[in-house]
Amino acid sequence: MLRPRKLPPLPALRAFEAAARHLSFRMAAEELAVTPTAISHQVRLLEETLGLTLFERHVRRVSLTRAGTHLYPVLRDGLDSFSRAITELYPQSQRRAVTVTATTLFTARRLIPALGAFQQAWPQYELRLHATDEAVDLLSGAADIAVRYGGGPFPDLVAEALCRERFGPVCSPSLALSQPEQLAAMMLIHSEWHRRDMQPGWERWRSMVNLPSLDTTSGLRFTDESHAIQAAIAGHGVAIASLVLVEDELARGVLVHPFGPVIEGHEYHLVATPENMASEDIQAVCGWLKVIGSR
Incomplete structure (x- = not known):
């Protein structure tokens, strides 16, 4: 007879892995849709079952012990294998919807306006948008x-x-900007990014155009970039904005990009697990996103 496996409770293993x-x-x-206290209880149960300490508890954070570091990748790979095997049991058509996550501004300015095109091209797939500036x-x-x-x-x-x-x-055409030197008489519009290390701003632009006299510390400040864009459309000043995400406003003439230089940013990437990226519905969404990105 096969000997039964001696395993700790599965909820405790799941809590530890997460x-x-x-x-x-x-x-x-x-x-896992539970309370932090429940996670702590399950981890304690696992530690007591194994007779080992898996986490070092610090103020506002935890770190893995040597035993935890040994156990984690084994559990991670095992749970990933379970997930893949269960997914493969079901036909592709049983996926209820494809969930796309993107930044709030990219979702608002690129994805939502293009929803009709997706539904027309791929009516067999339901699409859900998850807008967040946190990496899911x-x-x-x-x-x-x-x-x-x-x-x-x-x-x-x-x-x-x-x-x-x-x-x-970018600014309203009503401001009639044509030369960088005119900015000295204009209100500068600033916005705060979630990732400060990636943020382009007036200080960086000034260094590129060599306008040391331009005061980049004053002006209107917004915590939301979309509000800064709306202020520019309303003619309240000049903003440094994504030329990719205001393409529609530039095409309609409610905003103009009066002069350079242009700050080159990073790339947007389509990201998924290898299993998802190979599936037909995700490939359809990728095709839609590539059309959006190429505009």
């Missing part, structure tokens, strides 16, 4: 495919370049 992946009991709790964990299944800004890395995921970002001054 907490180890995020290095956070709070984020693990959000993923695709390995957890929270979304099927992501549009991410930046060069990665994207560990355990497949990434494909979509388009490259460009930034420059």
